[in-house]
Amino acid sequence: MSLPVxxxxxxATRQLITPHIHQTPVVTNNTINQMAxxxxxxxxxxxxxxxxxxxxxxxxxxxxxxxxxxxxxxxTHSSGNFAQALSCAATKQGVKAWVxxxxxxxxxxxxxxxxxxxxxxxxxxxxxxxxxTAAMVIEKYGATLLHSYxxxxxxxxxxxxxxxxxxxxxxxxxxxxxxxxxxLLSGTALACAHFSERTKVIGAEPLGADxxxxxxxxxxxxxxxxxxxxxxxxxxxxGDLTFPLIKSLxxxxxxxxxxxxxxxxxxxxxxxxxIIEPSSAVTVxxxxxxxxxxxxxxxxxxxxxxxxxxxRLPW
Amino acid sequence: MSLPVxxxxxxATRQLITPHIHQTPVVTNNTINQMAxxxxxxxxxxxxxxxxxxxxxxxxxxxxxxxxxxxxxxxTHSSGNFAQALSCAATKQGVKAWVxxxxxxxxxxxxxxxxxxxxxxxxxxxxxxxxxTAAMVIEKYGATLLHSYxxxxxxxxxxxxxxxxxxxxxxxxxxxxxxxxxxLLSGTALACAHFSERTKVIGAEPLGADxxxxxxxxxxxxxxxxxxxxxxxxxxxxGDLTFPLIKSLxxxxxxxxxxxxxxxxxxxxxxxxxIIEPSSAVTVxxxxxxxxxxxxxxxxxxxxxxxxxxxRLPW
Numbered sequence: 084m085s086l087p088v089x090x091x092x093x094x095a096t097r098q099l100i101t102p103h104i105h106q107t108p109v110v111t112n113n114t115i116n117q118m119a120x121x122x123x124x125x126x127x128x129x130x131x132x133x134x135x136x137x138x139x140x141x142x143x144x145x146x147x148x149x150x151x152x153x154x155x156x157x158x159t160h161s162s163g164n165f166a167q168a169l170s171c172a173a174t175k176q177g178v179k180a181w182v183x184x185x186x187x188x189x190x191x192x193x194x195x196x197x198x199x200x201x202x203x204x205x206x207x208x209x210x211x212x213x214x215x216t217a218a219m220v221i222e223k224y225g226a227t228l229l230h231s232y233x234x235x236x237x238x239x240x241x242x243x244x245x246x247x248x249x250x251x252x253x254x255x256x257x258x259x260x261x262x263x264x265x266x267l268l269s270g271t272a273l274a275c276a277h278f279s280e281r282t283k284v285i286g287a288e289p290l291g292a293d294x295x296x297x298x299x300x301x302x303x304x305x306x307x308x309x310x311x312x313x314x315x316x317x318x319x320x321x322g323d324l325t326f327p328l329i330k331s332l333x334x335x336x337x338x339x340x341x342x343x344x345x346x347x348x349x350x351x352x353x354x355x356x357x358i359i360e361p362s363s364a365v366t367v368x369x370x371x372x373x374x375x376x377x378x379x380x381x382x383x384x385x386x387x388x389x390x391x392x393x394x395r396l397p398w
Numbered sequence: 399m400s401l402p403v404x405x406x407x408x409x410a411t412r413q414l415i416t417p418h419i420h421q422t423p424v425v426t427n428n429t430i431n432q433m434a435x436x437x438x439x440x441x442x443x444x445x446x447x448x449x450x451x452x453x454x455x456x457x458x459x460x461x462x463x464x465x466x467x468x469x470x471x472x473x474t475h476s477s478g479n480f481a482q483a484l485s486c487a488a489t490k491q492g493v494k495a496w497v498x499x500x501x502x503x504x505x506x507x508x509x510x511x512x513x514x515x516x517x518x519x520x521x522x523x524x525x526x527x528x529x530x531t532a533a534m535v536i537e538k539y540g541a542t543l544l545h546s547y548x549x550x551x552x553x554x555x556x557x558x559x560x561x562x563x564x565x566x567x568x569x570x571x572x573x574x575x576x577x578x579x580x581x582l583l584s585g586t587a588l589a590c591a592h593f594s595e596r597t598k599v600i601g602a603e604p605l606g607a608d609x610x611x612x613x614x615x616x617x618x619x620x621x622x623x624x625x626x627x628x629x630x631x632x633x634x635x636x637g638d639l640t641f642p643l644i645k646s647l648x649x650x651x652x653x654x655x656x657x658x659x660x661x662x663x664x665x666x667x668x669x670x671x672x673i674i675e676p677s678s679a680v681t682v683x684x685x686x687x688x689x690x691x692x693x694x695x696x697x698x699x700x701x702x703x704x705x706x707x708x709x710r711l712p713w
Binding site for chain 2: 353
């Protein structure tokens, strides 16, 4: 497959967004290395602006718009990390951001996006209403719809996390990335394809939202229905841009159970003293569950975010 | 007062222990800076080996012993971070460590010290029994007693955290340090006295264990009785070596209430995504409580540790 994103495009993306994001640290932990019998390099996007990697894709998407498009604003539907990221990235560039959220979204999520300058537009909690509401904003203001993962500018932005990792840590055998809609995983796979061909890319997915695992093995998109997982960033389905990239560039998908996610999250908190959200912990769980695969290897791990409701911890 | 620890001694200490400890990162956080209206530089000893700065003093104390003393082992009484630190530092140097803990100490504390190779010696939960039990170990094995804060080799070791901070961040107006027995604060004050005279040193103490505040203002040691604070590392009383250093080198002591400690801890977790223990959060609480003092200043903050029981969070 000829890749839809070139090496030069990735380099240009990185140059474009670097002034607006944090270069996050890569950390190691002796205890977890011993448990995994591998050398793990954790790329800490939990320390990223707005608490997740989503600011990378959001920033690139906004900077990729024309001045005229920017002047009319952007709209997305998300109640998760992309809502905060887009609000922050847009506000920083002086661009108006509307965020469509269901009425029943937790008020803390609404407040977070508002805190970064986004304007919440409430809708009934159905897919149809969500899309109708976004269409209304587009119709009324001429805003551009930005998708949280299924657009190339977003995917290119997410790739930059792995570009930084590959520059800081050489000779990685694997990079393991959380897998929901596939934006981060697609970006990770593109970065490895262009900058470290020897590095195999693996997606880590909750068993309770394993549409990507099933799609990967079926060879066609099987949408996620009724996802059941604590990893709230990974409940989404693959998109028509992310699936082909994953199918052709990703070497495997590992699924993990809910208790494994919680255990991995707690282990990481107590040993590394770093707050990762359940969606990030899925990677750690996948590695500890597959010791024979990773034993003796150098493994990059993208810890995608650290946005957790401290009042409602899963233990 | 002529200082009991020289600049050359601190430099030698740092050289001695550096191969055995982590150089911990200094992090900043925009949101917390905005709240404090100051430039805060957090020295993250929560990422230190064994989860706290205590490994610095423990390592220096062990490396300062003669070969013969080392061959007979060391003993301490502690159920906190020093127990883990001494166990780890001793084991790493091939030195036997006995840790005297009351029978009723939480099993998680015993397991932690044992996990690092220390041997737990249980005693009845009284001061007399603790000292009798330590004396018994000394009598039987010829072990050397190491105190968790009131010995110069330990104090010199703790000073190295601030030495690293002063090297990484110039022109600090203040350094704020948690204050329990005063080992970390004494070391901090010595480091500033020798390497950054312009930097004022402030201790942060829980109101529920404010013996240092009262001693500082009375001009004599007033021992802590019945401390009531969630900051379990700060329940101890000043020692006869730490008090004179604090009295002569520390510019002020700020006390904070329990709810302020909990709020600061939660704020730091949610914003910085870094796990700090209540004893560390006392510094953040002290700064947010005294905005007029710190406004516009460059302030170093020693985050002493990150050992928290995740099953029993204070919110």
